[in-house]
Amino acid sequence: MGAAAAAGAAGPSAAAKRWTLIACILGSGIVFLDGTVVNVALPAIADDLDSGLSAQQWIVEAYMLTLGSLILLGGSLGDLLGRKRVFGVGVAGFGVCSLLCAISPTTEVLIVARALQGVAGALLVPSTLALIMDTFPEDERGAAIGSWTAWTGIATVIGPLGGGLLLEAVSWRWIFAINVGPVLLCLWLLRHAPEGHRAEQTPIDWVGAALCGLGLAGPVLALTEQPARGWGAPLVAFPLIAGVVLLAAFLWWERRTPTPMLPLSMFRSRNFSVGNLSTFTLYGGLNIATLFLVLFLQQVAGWSPVAAGAATLPLTLLMFLLSKRFGALADRYGPRRFMGFGPLIAGCGLLLMLRIGTDPSYVTDVLPAILVFGIGLSMTVAPLTATVLSAAGVEHAGVASGVNNAVARVAGVLAIAIAGAAIAGAASAKLDSELDRATLTPAAQVAVDRAQEKRLTDSAPGAPAAERQQVDAALSDASLAGFRVGIGIAGGLALLGGAISLAGIRDPRRPDAVPCESCPGGALVGASTESREPVTA
DSSP: OHHHHHHHHHOSOHHHHHHHHHHHHHHHHHHHHHHHHTGGGHHHHHHHHTOOHHHHHHHHHHHHHHHHHHHHHHHHHHHHHOHHHHHHHHHHHHHHHHHHHHTOOSHHHHHHHHHHHHHHHHHHHHHHHHHHHHHSOHHHHHHHHHHHHHHHHHHHHHHHHHHHHHHHHSOTTHHHHTTHHHHHHHHHHGGGSOOOOOOSSOOOOHHHHHHHHHHHHHHHHHHHHHHHHOTTSHHHHHHHHHHHHHHHHHHHHHHHOSSOSSOGGGGGSHHHHHHHHHHHHHHHHHHHHHHHHHHHHHHTSOOOHHHHHHTTHHHHHHHHHHHHHHHHHHHHHOSHHHHHHHHHHHHHHHHHGGGOOSSOOIIIIIHHHHHHHHHHHHHHHHHHHHHHHHHHOGGGHHHHHHHHHHHHHHHHHHHHHHHHHHHHHHHHHHHHHHSTTOOOOHHHHHHHHHHHTTSSOSOOTTOOHHHHHHHHHHHHHHHHHHHHHHHHHHHHHHHHHHHHHHHHOOOOOOTTOEEOTTSGGGOEESOOTTOOOOTTO
């Protein structure tokens, strides 16, 4: 009896901890990777399934929309039904939906399959951090969470290169089919994970989930369809208004229901609310840049999928080498300066992309921007995650992780939709000015109209040979103008995130710190990494 109790108190074995952490990294990694790996495949998908930019955006948006809007519900289900069980269902569902994506015969089927992929991802992502909290004792959680953050962050940015290699070797369908291997390995490793915490009675906030999902879908639909239909079209105006109303109703409901999907009281913590606002701006800029840079390099600059995907490889390497180091420095000196100056540096890197032209050199035009952006991003990610979690406290880490992940996903959905509308408007205005004095034949005009559906392109297939050079040059200039508008928005969002953090984040004074008589200014030493602002402050 005593031995059993001692074994139970000891918790999971070292091997169980290791395999559980790998399963959590693998499961969440494929979800985050699939958010970016598809970017490099969009031109190939568009050619194979005959779709324009609006459909291309929805292939990305459908996944991000369901993932972002349901991730809090996924966390609630994990608390109610068991985190290990919900994580396993999410991983298995993600594998099945990946196969559906791989065999999709039309764009519409692919969009639906991507939406279902996001639903599965929303089940498994919140349970990963909660499983880590269940598996590791308090003095080991920081290192485990740091490893999870570093590797899943790498998965986000390594996607374009892996996708490019698969496109060159086989087909775009393999970027989805290849998920089956990691899914099966993850399910096998999950056997070692403990059952973990389960709430005895936790009602699911189905009303909140519906209001949040529908409220986000409205503005995204409106912003995606606006360039082609105009603001006054019913398919634009009605979803936009309805979405705003439903999001307001969501906040009203969450404030009054006794079991909210999103506990608004958590935002009373200054660092928690400011950290999530900074997350929104930074990840909004990140998603715009990673999507439209890859599209521009392929569809306008004429780079191969592998070359376009490899363009962001230094970003991956920088995050792998620097993220943990900056996280440790933030623990030592406080997160404010890293969360402030990191996005400012990242924003400058994005704005350097404004130098990219229609025939860019990787070494002189693309690489410097990627390096500066990568340094800034590496400075920010680990301190940002740690600050949000510590502001909520260990006991609320699962909910805090769900909120922060939801904010990042929603930021990507809205930012891409807004940037897509802005890019379309800028490209259309530039094209009109370029062709204003030209008298195009009907065949050339039809070719231009079809090419405009892609928005980022340098050619109009079907244009008569006599007019092709003029039309292609106008489309190239228009695409460059649209791309620069999108990158400008991305850079501005990152800069805004840095300013918000510098103004709002407070370096926490750790309660067990004591004056150091030999330190200049009576500095505090012995700081505890578990200190935080109270959620009810």
